[in-house]
Amino acid sequence: MAFVQHQPQANRDAVLSSVVSQGELGTWEDVKNARSTRKAKIGVHKIIFHEGDEARSLYELVSGAAMLYKLLPDGRRQVVEVLGPGDLFGFDVAGRHGSSAETLISTEVMVYCRREIEDSIGAQSHVARCALHQVGAMHDHAVLLGRKSAYERVATFLMRFLQDPQARERKSQQPQARRVGRVSLHMTRQEMADYLGLTIETVSRVISDMKRKQVIYLEKHDKIVVSDIGALFQLTGAYPD
Amino acid sequence: MAFVQHQPQANRDAVLSSVVSQGELGTWEDVKNARSTRKAKIGVHKIIFHEGDEARSLYELVSGAAMLYKLLPDGRRQVVEVLGPGDLFGFDVAGRHGSSAETLISTEVMVYCRREIEDSIGAQSHVARCALHQVGAMHDHAVLLGRKSAYERVATFLMRFLQDPQARERKSQQPQARRVGRVSLHMTRQEMADYLGLTIETVSRVISDMKRKQVIYLEKHDKIVVSDIGALFQLTGAYPD
DNA sequence: CGGGAGGTTGATCACCATCAACAACCGTGG
DNA sequence: CCACGGTTGTTGATGGTGATCAACCTCCCG
Numbered sequence: 261m262a263f264v265q266h267q268p269q270a271n272r273d274a275v276l277s278s279v280v281s282q283g284e285l286g287t288w289e290d291v292k293n294a295r296s297t298r299k300a301k302i303g304v305h306k307i308i309f310h311e312g313d314e315a316r317s318l319y320e321l322v323s324g325a326a327m328l329y330k331l332l333p334d335g336r337r338q339v340v341e342v343l344g345p346g347d348l349f350g351f352d353v354a355g356r357h358g359s360s361a362e363t364l365i366s367t368e369v370m371v372y373c374r375r376e377i378e379d380s381i382g383a384q385s386h387v388a389r390c391a392l393h394q395v396g397a398m399h400d401h402a403v404l405l406g407r408k409s410a411y412e413r414v415a416t417f418l419m420r421f422l423q424d425p426q427a428r429e430r431k432s433q434q435p436q437a438r439r440v441g442r443v444s445l446h447m448t449r450q451e452m453a454d455y456l457g458l459t460i461e462t463v464s465r466v467i468s469d470m471k472r473k474q475v476i477y478l479e480k481h482d483k484i485v486v487s488d489i490g491a492l493f494q495l496t497g498a499y500p501d
Numbered sequence: 502m503a504f505v506q507h508q509p510q511a512n513r514d515a516v517l518s519s520v521v522s523q524g525e526l527g528t529w530e531d532v533k534n535a536r537s538t539r540k541a542k543i544g545v546h547k548i549i550f551h552e553g554d555e556a557r558s559l560y561e562l563v564s565g566a567a568m569l570y571k572l573l574p575d576g577r578r579q580v581v582e583v584l585g586p587g588d589l590f591g592f593d594v595a596g597r598h599g600s601s602a603e604t605l606i607s608t609e610v611m612v613y614c615r616r617e618i619e620d621s622i623g624a625q626s627h628v629a630r631c632a633l634h635q636v637g638a639m640h641d642h643a644v645l646l647g648r649k650s651a652y653e654r655v656a657t658f659l660m661r662f663l664q665d666p667q668a669r670e671r672k673s674q675q676p677q678a679r680r681v682g683r684v685s686l687h688m689t690r691q692e693m694a695d696y697l698g699l700t701i702e703t704v705s706r707v708i709s710d711m712k713r714k715q716v717i718y719l720e721k722h723d724k725i726v727v728s729d730i731g732a733l734f735q736l737t738g739a740y741p742d
Numbered sequence: 743c744g745g746g747a748g749g750t751t752g753a754t755c756a757c758c759a760t761c762a763a764c765a766a767c768c769g770t771g772g
Numbered sequence: 773c774c775a776c777g778g779t780t781g782t783t784g785a786t787g788g789t790g791a792t793c794a795a796c797c798t799c800c801c802g
């Protein structure tokens with residue numbers, strides 16, 4: 261990430277925070293330890309906030325998984341983001357949440373006070389880094405939604421949520437070796453469909469087809485094992501013929 | 502430049518920048534005035550940088566318009582962002598540009614040195630604000646790409662680029678009054694199509710249909726006049742039946 | 743005028759949505 | 773233990789929206 265100062269980052273923030281007038285916090289760690297910051301445990305499929313709600317807090321997902329989604333008046337839904345540990349969310353412009361947030365599984369979040377963030381220098385730069393990362397992810401997702409076929413969408417989805425990140429890196433380097441990977445699906449077919457801009461039936465059909473072609477198989481109803489990562493990667497569309 | 506601060510609000514940053522080791526700048530304005538910052542004029546349809554290029558600078562669009570797009574290996578293109586005055590771009594993660602940038606019309610940009618931005622506190626928070634705004638815009642666009650029909654996409658596109666922003670605000674307040682608005686299309690059909698996740702033919706057909714239904718008409722080949730903003734808004738899908 | 747790029751329109755097709763039926767799963771309670 | 777209802781997932785039949793292929797038009801700008 262381009263904005264990260266590799267070695268001296270924490271150092272500089274420490275220097276700065278010592279200068280900032282009393283009451284103001286300097287580093288992201290300071291905000292984490294602020295008295296107004298608290299941790300919350302949230303059950304499965306609970307709504308954290310609704311689209312349109314007043315945005316009072318900033319959230320950080322500590323463990324678990326959640327999604328952000330938007331609704332059209334007639335009920336169509338688009339899941340705009342899938343969140344994992346370390347992701348920030350709820351920091352919307354204009355004081356109102358632009359999307360709803362709902363947990364996918366049991367989840368822990370840190371809840372930060374908005375003012376605290378605004379006053380903190382370290383927090384600003386941490387937020388900037390996260391937001392830039394999200395913009396990049398959204399760009400990729402726009403390509404998926406705008407230009408990829410159903411098959412490519414599901415393949416891209418599976419690649420993205422592969423458990424072992426190393427496996428993803430080595431994906432193209434050893435095209436001959438059939439590498440195996442695992443995906444824990446914390447999402448229902450409906451949620452996947454709303455994320456990928458498809459219908460539940462199409463998602464189901466593509467997954468069935470991948471099973472038939474031995475690219476993946478199911479394990480325990482909510483885990484997908486990718487039996488050939490290379491083959492799956494070929495299907496994402498991100499690879500020349 | 503960083504040494505004399507006239508505005509009281511910038512007080513804190515002034516204090517900070519005076520502490521930070523020499524050469525570092527505090528406010529966003531400081532960065533604008535930095536010696537490494539320069540302004541560039543770019544002609545029509547020029548490429549500013551390519552996807553994959555090393556990301557050395559941060560850009561701010563001053564006047565004109567540009568787009569960011571990504572390509573799939575087989576040539577499919579998705580325009581992921583349309584940029585107007587005030588928008589920042591080129592600040593990608595991992596040191597490489599995640600998308601290509603190309604001007605739509607003749608454009609002026611400010612070019613900032615990456616290091617300057619990384620070292621500036623005011624710049625960090627300005628970048629954070631812009632990035633958050635972009636994330637919100639991307640969320641809206643994900644809804645468009647994932648869940649809207651061709652007709653709704655074009656209608657949403659036109660609403661978004663209506664010249665007079667006030668008109669957009671009053672859109673639903675006076676549904677009875679046929680309000681008029683203008684859109685300057687600096688984009689070819691191909692660019693619109695790649696932005697909306699459609700084909701050139703579909704965009705053309707929808708626009709023709711809107712003309713037939715008297716919702717819009719063309720003026721001077723590159724300006725669309727919306728003869729009934731309320732009616733157009735109904736077509737965006739963002740309105741209950 | 744002629745050529746070329748951009749835009750329009752028509753005919754056909756394919757992908758994916760829709761509608762519908764059924765299967766698998768799971769907790770509950772008899 | 774099984775019967776049950778509800779939820780989630782699968783599979784099939786059909787249709788519609790938008791892609792594709794192709795021809796033609798309309799501006800420019802020389």
